[in-house]
Amino acid sequence: MTGLVSLPRSRPGWIAFVLSGWVIVAVVQAAQGSFLAAHAGTPQQWWPTLAYTLAIYSVWALLTWPVAAAIMAIERAVQPRALRIAAYLALWPVVSALHVLVFAGLYWPAYRGEGVPTRWAMADRMFVRNLDTNTLLYFALLGIVLFCLHLRRRQRAAANAASSAPDDALLIRSRGHIRRIPLDTIDWIGAAGDYVEVHVAGSVELLDESLASLAARLPTEAFARIHRGALVRLDRIRNIEPIGRGDAHVRLVTGERLRLSRRFRANLAALIAPA
Known part of the structure; x- marks a missing residue:
C-alpha cells in the first residue's frame, strides 16, 4: 500500500x-442535487446551487485542520481502543455543531430568509436538517x-528500517527535524496508542510507529517485552520485585518501576539470569 499511495510532504501540498x-x-453533490431536482420536475439553476454547495463545503475545509488535530491528539493520548472510539463518538456532535455555527456566522447575510431571521436561527435549523449529512462527512x-x-x-x-540498522539507533522526526537516539541510551519504551514513547535519560520522545x-x-539480545504496552x-x-499472582515489577537502574506481567516474566527472568 505504501508504494501505491503517496501523501503530501509539505504544508502547501496538504492545503x-x-x-x-x-x-x-x-x-x-451539486451535480447530483441538480439532476435529482430536474428529474422531479423542479429544476434548479446550476450556478446558485453550486455556490451554496461550495459554501457548505468551504466550512468543512476550514474544520478539517482542527478536526484532524483533535483526531491525532486522541491517537497519541488515548491507548485503549474502546476509549478512543468513545472519544471519536463524543467529537462527532461537537463537529456537527461547529459546522452549522461557522456556516451561519459566515454566510447568514447571503442566505438569510424569513425563516432564519438571525444567525442562531439559521444554525438551529441547519443542525437538524444537516445532521445526517454532517454525520456521514465527519466519519x-x-x-x-x-x-x-x-x-x-x-x-x-x-x-527508519532502511536508514538505521536495528542495532544502531532510532530516528525521531519532530517538526521537520530528525534526532538520532542510539539504542544503548534508551531506558524503556512504552506504547501510546499507535505511537511509542521512548524514554531516554529522563526525557520522553514520541516515535510515529507502533510498539509491535x-x-x-x-535486537532481542538488548530489549525484551515486559508487558503488552512496554x-x-x-x-x-x-x-524484579514480585507482587503476587505471578505478576511483578521491574525496577530500573534509574529508579523507575514498571509492571511486569506474568505472560512475559519467565522469558525476562531467563534473559537476565547470570550465564
Missing part, C-alpha cells in the same frame, strides 16, 4: 490536497485521517 478534495465533493473525514496516519506510520517505519512494529526490529532495555534492569 492543495484538502481543498481539492472538498471542491470535488461539492461539485459532485468519512475520521476514516481518511486515520488512514493517512496509518500510511504515514508505515512509511516512516520503512524509512518497533519490537520486531529491535519494552525495556535489559541492561537497565536492576531487579
Whole structure:
C-alpha cells in the first residue's frame, strides 16, 4: 500500500490536497442535487446551487485542520481502543455543531430568509436538517485521517528500517527535524496508542510507529517485552520485585518501576539470569 499511495510532504501540498478534495465533493453533490431536482420536475439553476454547495463545503475545509488535530491528539493520548472510539463518538456532535455555527456566522447575510431571521436561527435549523449529512462527512473525514496516519506510520517505519540498522539507533522526526537516539541510551519504551514513547535519560520522545512494529526490529539480545504496552532495555534492569499472582515489577537502574506481567516474566527472568 505504501508504494501505491503517496501523501503530501509539505504544508502547501496538504492545503492543495484538502481543498481539492472538498471542491470535488461539492461539485459532485451539486451535480447530483441538480439532476435529482430536474428529474422531479423542479429544476434548479446550476450556478446558485453550486455556490451554496461550495459554501457548505468551504466550512468543512476550514474544520478539517482542527478536526484532524483533535483526531491525532486522541491517537497519541488515548491507548485503549474502546476509549478512543468513545472519544471519536463524543467529537462527532461537537463537529456537527461547529459546522452549522461557522456556516451561519459566515454566510447568514447571503442566505438569510424569513425563516432564519438571525444567525442562531439559521444554525438551529441547519443542525437538524444537516445532521445526517454532517454525520456521514465527519466519519468519512475520521476514516481518511486515520488512514493517512496509518500510511504515514508505515512509511516512516520503512524509512527508519532502511536508514538505521536495528542495532544502531532510532530516528525521531519532530517538526521537520530528525534526532538520532542510539539504542544503548534508551531506558524503556512504552506504547501510546499507535505511537511509542521512548524514554531516554529522563526525557520522553514520541516515535510515529507502533510498539509491535518497533519490537520486531529491535535486537532481542538488548530489549525484551515486559508487558503488552512496554519494552525495556535489559541492561537497565536492576531487579524484579514480585507482587503476587505471578505478576511483578521491574525496577530500573534509574529508579523507575514498571509492571511486569506474568505472560512475559519467565522469558525476562531467563534473559537476565547470570550465564
